[in-house]
Amino acid sequence: MELRICHLYPDVLNLYGDQGNIICMSRRLKSRGIDVSVTGACIGDSCRLTDFDLFFIGGGQDFEQEVLLGDLASGRAADIRAAVDDGKTFLTICGGYQMMGTHYVTSDGVRCDFIGALDLYTVGRNERMIGNMMFKCSEQNGGSMIVGFENHSGRTYLGPGCDPLGTVVCGSGNNGEDGTEGARYKNVFGSYSHGPILPKNPAFADFVLENALSRRYGEVHLDPLDDKFELAAHEYMIARLAK
Numbered sequence: 001m002e003l004r005i006c007h008l009y010p011d012v013l014n015l016y017g018d019q020g021n022i023i024c025m026s027r028r029l030k031s032r033g034i035d036v037s038v039t040g041a042c043i044g045d046s047c048r049l050t051d052f053d054l055f056f057i058g059g060g061q062d063f064e065q066e067v068l069l070g071d072l073a074s075g076r077a078a079d080i081r082a083a084v085d086d087g088k089t090f091l092t093i094c095g096g097y098q099m100m101g102t103h104y105v106t107s108d109g110v111r112c113d114f115i116g117a118l119d120l121y122t123v124g125r126n127e128r129m130i131g132n133m134m135f136k137c138s139e140q141n142g143g144s145m146i147v148g149f150e151n152h153s154g155r156t157y158l159g160p161g162c163d164p165l166g167t168v169v170c171g172s173g174n175n176g177e178d179g180t181e182g183a184r185y186k187n188v189f190g191s192y193s194h195g196p197i198l199p200k201n202p203a204f205a206d207f208v209l210e211n212a213l214s215r216r217y218g219e220v221h222l223d224p225l226d227d228k229f230e231l232a233a234h235e236y237m238i239a240r241l242a243k
């Protein structure tokens with residue numbers, strides 16, 4: 001088996017070690033003897049999104065998001081929507097997650113029209129939501145507990161067209177109001193959790209990888225790995241945040 005990963009805007013969207021998610025996915029695949037390729041798609045790059053199985057978009061501040069609007073409007077947003085409709089797997093974090101929605105009105109009142117692949121939108125406020133976070137994925141999303149870190153001014157509101165990724169246990173999540181965190185639509189996963197999210201949440205990492213492999217090869221279950229260190233970090237943060 002092989003998995004072709006596309007890292008969208010790696011030079012612009014990469015906060016708090018988000019790139020670690022790419023390293024984590026690559027290592028977890030290679031440890032199982034699965035070939036993996038990683039291709040970065042920067043502004044203006046003319047790669048075909050149909051050539052990939054899994055897409056990753058990291059976080060970025062309002063400034064970086066505004067920088068990307070031109071590239072999105074020149075065809076990339078339409079290509080991303082087509083890949084989503086085609087059932088391709090996406091992992092999107094914070095600013096990248098917000099960009100999968102329809103629009104963002106920043107705390108300065110600037111309206112950004114985003115990709116529009118997911119039925120959600122974001123509104124910026126002056127008060128940021130910053131700190132360690134913990135949330136429980138819904139059963140549809142594997143049911144695991146996730147520990148991470150959030151830092152955003154945007155409040156995200158989900159429409160009826162997508163489901164939350166999970167329920168906030170500690171921290172703010174989507175908007176600090178309704179207890180939801182992240183979003184799931186088709187094979188798109190969105191979360192506010194930096195950290196990066198995958199290395200210290202190995203069950204969720206494998207859930208995302210199995211999702212992408214299963215779309216391509218039929219139902220795939222990955223063999224367990226020795227996650228001693230990953231689980232030590234995971235359990236440590238759960239204990240710390242549960243206090």
Ligand code: GLN
Nearest residue numbers: 059060062094095153154
């Ligand atoms: N610019 C967005 C916000 O502040 C996203 C920030 C981020 O990706 N950490 O809401």
